[in-house]
Amino acid sequence: MEHGQPLLESLSQHFGFASFRPGQSQTISQLLAGHASLAIFPTGSGKSLCYQLSALHLPHLTLVVSPLLALMQDQVLFLQSKNIGAATLDSSQSTQQSQAVMQGVRSGEIKILMVSVERFKNERFREFIRQINVSMMVVDEAHCISEWGHNFRPDYLKLPDYRKELNIPLVLLLTATATKKVKLDMAKRFDILPQHIVQTGFYRPNLDLSIMSVSEHDKLPQLLQLVRAQRGAGIVYVTLQQQAEQVAKQLKASGINASAYHAGLKDDLRTTVQQQFMANQIQVVVATIAFGMGVDKADIRFVIHHDLPKSIENYSQEIGRAGRDGELAKCTVLANLDGVATVENFVYGDTPERSGIEYVVAQGLQEQVNGKWEIQELPLSKASNIRILALKTLLVQLEILGAISAKYAYYADFRFKFVTIESKLLSQFDSTRQAFLKQIFAHTQFKKVWGTVDMQSLVQSGADRQRAVAALDYLHQQGLIELESKRMVQVYGVNQQVLSQPELVDNLYHYFKDKEQAELKRISSMLRFFELSKCLSANLAYYFDDSQVPSSCGHCSVCRGQVAKLTQSNVRQMPDDDALRAYVFAMQKHLRQGDITISKDTIIRFLAGVTTPFISQYKLKQLPGFACCEGLRFMQIADKVNQLALGV
Ligand code: ADP
Ligand code: MG
Numbered sequence: 323m324e325h326g327q328p329l330l331e332s333l334s335q336h337f338g339f340a341s342f343r344p345g346q347s348q349t350i351s352q353l354l355a356g357h358a359s360l361a362i363f364p365t366g367s368g369k370s371l372c373y374q375l376s377a378l379h380l381p382h383l384t385l386v387v388s389p390l391l392a393l394m395q396d397q398v399l400f401l402q403s404k405n406i407g408a409a410t411l412d413s414s415q416s417t418q419q420s421q422a423v424m425q426g427v428r429s430g431e432i433k434i435l436m437v438s439v440e441r442f443k444n445e446r447f448r449e450f451i452r453q454i455n456v457s458m459m460v461v462d463e464a465h466c467i468s469e470w471g472h473n474f475r476p477d478y479l480k481l482p483d484y485r486k487e488l489n490i491p492l493v494l495l496l497t498a499t500a501t502k503k504v505k506l507d508m509a510k511r512f513d514i515l516p517q518h519i520v521q522t523g524f525y526r527p528n529l530d531l532s533i534m535s536v537s538e539h540d541k542l543p544q545l546l547q548l549v550r551a552q553r554g555a556g557i558v559y560v561t562l563q564q565q566a567e568q569v570a571k572q573l574k575a576s577g578i579n580a581s582a583y584h585a586g587l588k589d590d591l592r593t594t595v596q597q598q599f600m601a602n603q604i605q606v607v608v609a610t611i612a613f614g615m616g617v618d619k620a621d622i623r624f625v626i627h628h629d630l631p632k633s634i635e636n637y638s639q640e641i642g643r644a645g646r647d648g649e650l651a652k653c654t655v656l657a658n659l660d661g662v663a664t665v666e667n668f669v670y671g672d673t674p675e676r677s678g679i680e681y682v683v684a685q686g687l688q689e690q691v692n693g694k695w696e697i698q699e700l701p702l703s704k705a706s707n708i709r710i711l712a713l714k715t716l717l718v719q720l721e722i723l724g725a726i727s728a729k730y731a732y733y734a735d736f737r738f739k740f741v742t743i744e745s746k747l748l749s750q751f752d753s754t755r756q757a758f759l760k761q762i763f764a765h766t767q768f769k770k771v772w773g774t775v776d777m778q779s780l781v782q783s784g785a786d787r788q789r790a791v792a793a794l795d796y797l798h799q800q801g802l803i804e805l806e807s808k809r810m811v812q813v814y815g816v817n818q819q820v821l822s823q824p825e826l827v828d829n830l831y832h833y834f835k836d837k838e839q840a841e842l843k844r845i846s847s848m849l850r851f852f853e854l855s856k857c858l859s860a861n862l863a864y865y866f867d868d869s870q871v872p873s874s875c876g877h878c879s880v881c882r883g884q885v886a887k888l889t890q891s892n893v894r895q896m897p898d899d900d901a902l903r904a905y906v907f908a909m910q911k912h913l914r915q916g917d918i919t920i921s922k923d924t925i926i927r928f929l930a931g932v933t934t935p936f937i938s939q940y941k942l943k944q945l946p947g948f949a950c951c952e953g954l955r956f957m958q959i960a961d962k963v964n965q966l967a968l969g970v
Contacts, residue, residue: 329375336378336404343368345522350376353458353494358514360464360495362505362521362866365642366618369496370397373460376494377434378406380457383427385490386436387481388462394436401434408434411441416799417792427454439477442484443728443812456490464495465635467511468504473635476711476718482511483722498642499635502867524868525875528645531858532654532879537891541656545569545628546576548654549606554623555599558608559640561629561661569628570608580606583613611636620647627655630665633844634851634865657852659890662845663930663953669841670956671932674708674716675923676831681706682716683827686726690816695726697812698734707924707936712834717814719830725820733807736775736794738766742802750802759797762790855885894953899966905929905947906968913940925969926960 329350333339349361349372363369377384388394394410401408409423409432426432441447459481461467466475467482485493493512500508509519536544549556558573560566563584573580581595581604598604600619607613611632625644631637637655645651682702686695703713720726740747744763748756765780766773775794781787798805820826847865854861859875874881897905906925913920918940927934928942931949942948951959963969 332378333375336375336406337371338404339371343371345520346371346375349494349520352518352520353492354379356492357518358493358512360497360505360509360512360514360519362497362500362519364522364524364526365498365639366646367522369498370462372496373458373494374401374406374434376458380492382430382455382457383432384434384458384460385451385456386434386460386462387439387442387478388436389438389466389475391438393462394438397436406434407432408436410436411447412438417795418799424450439475439481442480443477443731445728445730448484448488451488456488458492458494459485459488459490460494460496462496464508465497465500465504467495468500468507474715476715479718480721485512499638499866501635501865505867521868523870524863524866525859525871526642526645527875527877528648528650529641529859530650530652530877531641531862532652532884533852533858533886534654534656534879535658535886535888536656537658537889538660539891541628542569542572544656545626546573546578548624548626548652549573549578552624552652554605554621555602555619556606556622556624556626557613557640557643558606558626558628559613559631560608560610561664563610565629566608566610570606573606573608578606579604580608583607583609585610585612611640614640614643617643618646619643621649622646622651623649624652624654626653627657630655630657630661631848632665634848634862635844637848638862638866655852657886657888659849659888660892660953662849663894663955665845666842667930667932667956669838669845670930671927671934672709672712672841673834673838674706674712674831675921676827677921678706678708679716679830679834680827682708682713683720683725683821683830686720686814686816686821687818690818693816693818694729695814695816697814698809699812704935704939707934709935715834716830717812719833720821721814723820723826724817725826726814726816729813729815731810731812732791734777734809734811736777736791736805736807737772738775738794738798738803738805739771739773740803747797747802755793758785758789759793761785762793849888853886853888854880857881892953894951896954896958896962897950901950902929902947902962902966903968905945905950909942909945909947910969912942912945920969922963922969926956926963929963930954930956930959 329347330342333342344367345361345363346368349359352359353376361369361372373384373386391412391414394412398408398410407426409426411420411423423432427435461481466473467478468474493514495508495512495514505519509516534544545558558569560569563586566582566584570580570582581598583592583595595604595607596617599607622644625641627637627640631640641653644653685702689695699710699713703710706713708716717726721728748759751759761783762775762780762785765776765783767776777787780790794803794805797803851861851865857874858878858880860871860873863869863871879886909928910920924934924936928937928948929951931952933943937943
C-alpha cells in the first residue's frame with residue numbers, strides 16, 4: 323500500500339494528528355517490521371492508534387479482540403469518520419447485517435474487524451476467518467489473558483491457540499496495567515520477544531495520592547469534608563451496590579449533587595447518569611467498579627475510595643481516570659481493615675470444591691452423545707456448585723488440556739408474537755414458504771399473545787432446525803413477528819481419553835487452589851502498599867515494573883510525612899461453640915428434608931456469608947446462621963469448623 327511513506331505523514335493524512343504520543347511510533351514501526359509486540363501505556367494515552375495506523379499499512383485484515391461492545395462501537399465510529407473501513411461482528415446484528423460485514427471483509431473493503439472473544443467459540447466464525455488473509459491479531463485489554471492478572475477472563479486464554487490455528491502472523495497486545503509477572507506471562511504466550519515490549523512511563527505528576535486511615539464510623543464525615551473541599555467532578559468508589567445507593571443518598575442529603583452508578587441499575591438509567599456526569603450536570607458519581615471502562619472525561623478532579631479497592635491494579639486504573647487533562651487531581655483512599663475479610667471471602671467463594679470439578683468431568687463423560695456434549699452454564703453451575711466465572715475457567719482449562727473443544731452455541735428456546743396478523747403475514751410468501759411457516763406455527767404453543775416454538779416436535783415433523791431458526795429470524799427482521807431467544811447451549815466435542823485421565827480432577831483442583839492463593843497475595847500486597855513508608859507514586863510505578871519515576875514525588879501523603887497505619891475498628895467476635903453447633907444443625911435439618919448432604923466447605927462458606935450456587939439454590943441465606951461469622955477471616959472459621967468437627 324503506502325509502503326515507504328513516512329509514518330508521520332500517514333498519521334496526519336489519515337488521522338489529522340500532528341505528532342505521535344510516547345510509544346506509538348516505536349510500536350507501529352516494530353509491527354510493520356513484522357515483530358509481534360506488547361504495548362503498555364496508561365489509559366487515555368492512545369493505545370488504539372498503534373493498530374489503527376498499522377492496519378492501513380498491512381496488506382490484509384486486522385482482527386481486533388475487544389472486551390466491551392460499547393468500546394468496539396466507539397472505535398468503529400471513529401475509524402469510519404476517518405474513512406477507514408471498519409466494522410464489528412456482534413450479537414446485536416441481524417443475519418443480514420453480519421453477512422454484509424463478512425462480504426466487506428472478503429472484498430477487502432473492511433480493513434479492521436472488531437469482535438468479542440466469545441465469537442471465537444463459534445466454529446463457523448473460525449471457519450470464516452480461516453478463509454481470509456489476516457495480517458494481525460490485536461488483543462485489547464490484554465491483561466485479561468493472564469491468570470495472574472487482576473481481571474482474568476477465561477476465554478482470553480484460548481487466544482494464543484486461535485492465533486496458531488488461524489495462522490495469524492502478527493500480534494499486538496494492548497494494556498494499561500501489567501506487573502512484571504503478567505507482562506512476561508502475556509509475552510510468552512504469544513511469542514513476543516522482551517525487546518518488543520514497549521512500555522511508557524507510568525508516573526502521573528498531576529495526581530496527588532493520599533491514604534487516610536479512617537475508622538468505619540468516621541468515614542462519612544471525612545468523605546463529606548473531602549467532597550466539599552472540591553469544586554470539580556469526582557468519583558467515589560465503593561465495593562457493593564447497596565453502598566453506592568446509600569452513600570449517594572447521604573451525599574445528596576448534605577446538599578451535594580451526587581448519583582449512584584452500579585451494575586444493578588437499568589441500562590437507560592446507567593447511560594443517563596454517565597451522560598449527565600460527562601455534561602457536568604452531576605458532580606459526583608458514587609460507583610462500584612462497574613463504572614469506568616469507556617468513561618473518557620478529561621477533567622475529573624478527584625477520585626475517592628470509600629472502601630478498599632480490589633487490588634493495586636484496580637486502584638491504579640481507578641485513580642488513572644482522574645486528571646486526564648494534566649491538571650491537578652486528588653486521589654484519596656479511606657482505608658481500614660474492616661473490609662478485608664469480605665474482600666478475601668469473595669476469593670474463597672470462587673474456588674470450586676473438588677467434588678464440583680469431579681461432577682463436571684463426570685457429566686462430560688456421561689452426557690456426551692457421539693462425542694458431543696451440550697452444556698447450559700446456569701444449570702451446570704447450580705448442579706456442580708461452581709460459580710459461573712469459575713465454571714467458565716474450568717471449561718477453558720479442559721479445552722486447553724485437550725479434553726473438550728468448543729464447537730458452536732445455539733439458543734434452545736424461541737418464543738415470538740405476531741406483529742402482523744398471521745394470514746396477512748403468510749400471504750406475503752409463495753406457497754412453498756407458506757407451507758414451511760405453517761408447519762412452524764403448528765408446532766408453536768400460544769398463551770395469549772406469545773407462543774413458544776416446540777423445536778423438538780417441529781424437528782420430529784421433518785423440519786430442519788437451522789432452516790426454521792433462519793425463517794423466524796427473517797420474520798423478525800422484516801418486523802412481521804417479535805422474536806426472543808433464550809437459554810444458550812454450548813456444544814463441545816469430547817476427547818474421552820483425556821477427559822477420563824485419573825489425575826485430571828486433582829490437577830484442575832490444584833490449579834484453582836494456586837489461583838486462590840495468588841488472589842489472596844494480591845490483597846495482602848495492596849495492604850502493604852497502603853502502609854508503605856516510602857513514596858506511593860514511586861512504589862506504584864515500581865509495582866508495574868517502571869523505574870522512570872522520581873524516588874520521592876513530593877505529592878503523596880507519605881512524602882508529606884503521613885504514613886498510614888490501617889486499623890480494624892470493629893473487631894468481630896466468633897459466636898460461641900453452642901451457637902455455631904445450633905446454626906449448623908438447623909442448616910442440616912433444613913437440607914435433610916430434601917435428603918441432601920452438605921460438605922464442610924459449604925458450612926464454612928455459609929457461616930462466612932459467602933454465597934455459592936448451592937447456598938442460593940437451597941435458600942440457606944434465610945437461615946439465622948448465614949453470615950454469623952461475617953467479618954472474620956475465612957481460615958479462622960475453617961479452623962473452628964474443624965475443631966468442632968462440624969459437618970463430618
Ligand atoms: P487508550 O486505549 O490508551 O486508553 P485511546 O486509544 O482510546 O487510549 O486514545 C485516547 C484518545 O487519544 C483518543 O481520542 C485518540 O483519538 C487520541 N489520540 C491517540 N493518539 C493521538 C495522537 N498521536 N495525537 C492526538 N490524539 C491522539
Ligand atoms: Mg483502549
